[in-house]
Amino acid sequence: MAFDIKKLLRPHILSIKPYSSARDEYSGKEGIFLDANENPYSAPTGEAFNRYPDPYQHLIKERLGPIKGVGKEQIFLGNGSDEAIDLLMRAFCVPGKDNVLLLPPTYGMYEVSASINDIAIKRVSLTEDFQLKPKEILEAVDEHTKIIFICSPNNPSGNKMRRSDILAILNGFEGLVVIDEAYVDFSDEPSFTTELNEFPNLLVMQTFSKAWGLANLRIGMAFASAEIIRVLNLIKPPYNISGLTQERVLASLENAEKVKEVVASILKEREVLEKSLKRIPLVQKIYPSHANFLLVKVPAAKEMYDYLTREKIIVRDRSKVTLCDNCLRITVGTQDENRRLLEAMSEFQSLVKTLKP
Numbered sequence: 001m002a003f004d005i006k007k008l009l010r011p012h013i014l015s016i017k018p019y020s021s022a023r024d025e026y027s028g029k030e031g032i033f034l035d036a037n038e039n040p041y042s043a044p045t046g047e048a049f050n051r052y053p054d055p056y057q058h059l060i061k062e063r064l065g066p067i068k069g070v071g072k073e074q075i076f077l078g079n080g081s082d083e084a085i086d087l088l089m090r091a092f093c094v095p096g097k098d099n100v101l102l103l104p105p106t107y108g109m110y111e112v113s114a115s116i117n118d119i120a121i122k123r124v125s126l127t128e129d130f131q132l133k134p135k136e137i138l139e140a141v142d143e144h145t146k147i148i149f150i151c152s153p154n155n156p157s158g159n160k161m162r163r164s165d166i167l168a169i170l171n172g173f174e175g176l177v178v179i180d181e182a183y184v185d186f187s188d189e190p191s192f193t194t195e196l197n198e199f200p201n202l203l204v205m206q207t208f209s210k211a212w213g214l215a216n217l218r219i220g221m222a223f224a225s226a227e228i229i230r231v232l233n234l235i236k237p238p239y240n241i242s243g244l245t246q247e248r249v250l251a252s253l254e255n256a257e258k259v260k261e262v263v264a265s266i267l268k269e270r271e272v273l274e275k276s277l278k279r280i281p282l283v284q285k286i287y288p289s290h291a292n293f294l295l296v297k298v299p300a301a302k303e304m305y306d307y308l309t310r311e312k313i314i315v316r317d318r319s320k321v322t323l324c325d326n327c328l329r330i331t332v333g334t335q336d337e338n339r340r341l342l343e344a345m346s347e348f349q350s351l352v353k354t355l356k357p
């Protein structure tokens with residue numbers, strides 16, 4: 001299928017002139033900088049925050065490229081993955097006219113971002129076991145469908161999508177296919193970044209918020225063709241990643257091997273948690289997970305959720321979500337946190353027993 005980014009983009013995007021920041025015009029480090037109306041003195045705390053950060057985060061991209069096996073020009077960094085989602089909507093979808101295709105149950109931000117931008121949403125639900133329906137998905141596409149969002153491993157179900165189904169969608173859809181791999185580090189499935197050169201209509205999102213433990217800094221990654229990345233860079237706010245974030249992410253990248261250790265312990269804890277949950281009679285089903293959380297079916301999710309909350313153990317009630325009737329989404333915590341969760345669930349179990357006639 002022919003992918004033509006010029007046909008896919010909102011027409012006016014093609015004629016936008018980028019904001020030219022002072023730091024775009026002179027990239028040297030040495031000099032007397034009187035070009036950006038910055039304060040020559042440091043912040044009230046004494047910290048050197050007075051200069052604007054690198055708008056294109058060159059140092060991070062130089063280190064990240066080899067780790068992810070992609071070129072620098074194939075990387076976009078955003079203020080969380082959420083910024084990339086929003087920019088994609090704004091670049092490709094004409095409000096009130098175009099639509100995006102969502103596959104519920106899935107990550108809520110795609111819908112929120114589409115709604116904010118007045119972009120219509122089409123939906124094709126996943127199967128009962130949370131897999132894609134490629135035939136139905138491709139049939140649901142119309143001339144105004146610009147983006148299909150696939151989340152794999154999926155939030156909130158935790159499973160990974162079949163690779164062959166994703167490939168069928170990539171092959172059969174002329175618009176943009178976004179694969180959100182926020183949880184890919186917890187999966188044995190290789191990233192779709194290896195397919196970027198094969199599919200010009202592919203964009204892979206990852207994040208520093210989960211496996212890297214940097215949710216507080218707000219930084220997400222998008223990998224795609226240089227053509228698509230250029231568009232995201234064109235329409236982003238110039239200084240979308242703070243200098244402090246850039247500095248700490250760089251330091252984290254220097255310690256990338258630590259991520260593997262942390263992921264390994266979370267996976268070990270996930271296994272222990274799953275085994276222990278199985279021993280609680282109220283737990284009816286634990287869905288297979290390739291992520292750092294478990295989707296768990298119980299008879300009365302709301303009651304269990306309320307009980308846990310009173311015990312100051314906060315999980316996510318997903319009962320109202322498509323195909324997730326009576327399901328709680330439980331993030332894998334530390335060994336101690338998981339133990340306390342299990343204790344509270346067992347207490348709830350015995351309470352329910354005494355209450356029942």
Ligand SMILES: *Cc1c(COP(=O)(O)O)cnc(C)c1O
Binds near residue numbers: 079
């Ligand atoms: C947590 C999560 C993200 C990460 O979002 P950030 O804005 O980068 O923190 C992205 N996608 C999914 C499906 C997630 O669950």
